Amino acid sequence: MIRISNAVRDFQIKHSKKRFRSPVDPKAKNETETAQGNRAVSLEAIWFRIPFESVIGLWIKSAGEKQDLRRGILKIISGGQTGVDRGALDAALAFEVECGGWCPAGRLAEDGTIPKRYPVMELANAGYAERTARNVANSDGTLVISKGEPIGGTRETIDRCVEMQKPYLIIDCASMSVEQAIEAATEFFKNLSSRADARDLSVGQVISEHSRGSSPSARLGMTVLNVAGPRASQWPEGHQTALQIVSGVLRLLSGQNDASEYSS
Numbered sequence: 001m002i003r004i005s006n007a008v009r010d011f012q013i014k015h016s017k018k019r020f021r022s023p024v025d026p027k028a029k030n031e032t033e034t035a036q037g038n039r040a041v042s043l044e045a046i047w048f049r050i051p052f053e054s055v056i057g058l059w060i061k062s063a064g065e066k067q068d069l070r071r072g073i074l075k076i077i078s079g080g081q082t083g084v085d086r087g088a089l090d091a092a093l094a095f096e097v098e099c100g101g102w103c104p105a106g107r108l109a110e111d112g113t114i115p116k117r118y119p120v121m122e123l124a125n126a127g128y129a130e131r132t133a134r135n136v137a138n139s140d141g142t143l144v145i146s147k148g149e150p151i152g153g154t155r156e157t158i159d160r161c162v163e164m165q166k167p168y169l170i171i172d173c174a175s176m177s178v179e180q181a182i183e184a185a186t187e188f189f190k191n192l193s194s195r196a197d198a199r200d201l202s203v204g205q206v207i208s209e210h211s212r213g214s215s216p217s218a219r220l221g222m223t224v225l226n227v228a229g230p231r232a233s234q235w236p237e238g239h240q241t242a243l244q245i246v247s248g249v250l251r252l253l254s255g256q257n258d259a260s261e262y263s264s
Contacts, residue, residue: 074189074253075224076246077101077139079131080120081109081153084145084229087242089118095250101226102126102134110231128153132228136160139226141167141192143185145242146229148174157228167192173241182248189249193223 076092078085080103092099102123107114114120123131132153136142142161146154150170161168169188171181227246230238 073193073222074250075099075222076227077135077224078120078227079103079128079135080107080114080118081128082111082232083235083238084227084242085231086118087239088143088145088227088246089120090239091243091246091250093117094247095254097250098222102131102138104128104131110233129156132157133160135226135228136164136166139166139224141169141188142226142228143188144168144170144228145181145238145245146170146172147235147238147241148172150230152230152234154228154230171245178241178244178248181245182252185245186249186252189223189225189253192225 074097076088076097076099078088078099078101080086080089080101085101089099089101091097099119101120103109103114103120104127105122105125107120107122108127123134126134136157137160142157144150144154144158150158158168158170160166167188169184171185173181176184227242229235229242232239235241
């Protein structure tokens with residue numbers, strides 16, 4: 001027997017302020033018809049008034065949110081550097097979410113060569129600066145995960161966002177918990193997905209305007225999130241922190257749990 005999902009119950013709560021008995025009961029029917037502007041329905045009424053296919057669709061949607069992430073509503077990109085970059089990619093790989101990004105020629109990184117398991121593409125005859133600019137340009141927005149004042153390549157990423165008028169969010173892990181970071185990053189992603197004005201976010205530390213013209217999400221049919229931050233030599237805990245934050249965002253987006261799991 002097919003189990004009725006939370007989506008059906010949410011529909012009932014949304015459209016009803018008062019629980020009635022079965023609509024086949026005449027008294028309940030009269031109460032429903034005379035209620036002040038309320039179109040209250042019981043569980044039985046949902047089954048009678050909504051086509052069976054719609055109920056099944058709600059159930060499938062509720063049960064398949066994680067699979068939706070895999071079907072291409074989200075792509076995580078980074079430059080493949082040690083630290084934050086790879087932490088974000090590891091989270092995407094673990095959740096089977098599409099990922100990638102651009103890296104310097106020769107797959108250059110501070111530890112030598114970026115491992116092949118990270119699906120980043122080489123930018124011909126280019127170094128770190130060109131890679132940074134390309135990832136900012138090819139995303140809908142950039143999530144910067146740092147600790148303290150951004151320096152080096154992290155600072156350059158922010159500068160490119162400003163220059164290109166791309167939305168970005170700085171997560172300063174020196175001033176917020178992992179739980180707070182997950183909630184802020186999730187709001188940022190949702191805002192990118194809805195194409196709302198990024199300046200209206202209430203959770204961002206630094207947000208700039210959307211760039212003008214066609215966005216990657218419009219071209220690719222998905223929201224592309226660039227994740228950047230310090231390399232391992234600058235912040236040894238960056239990889240694990242980014243892995244926690246991006247994994248937490250993906251869990252929230254897939255409806256698996258809340259961010260309190262990561263509270264410290």
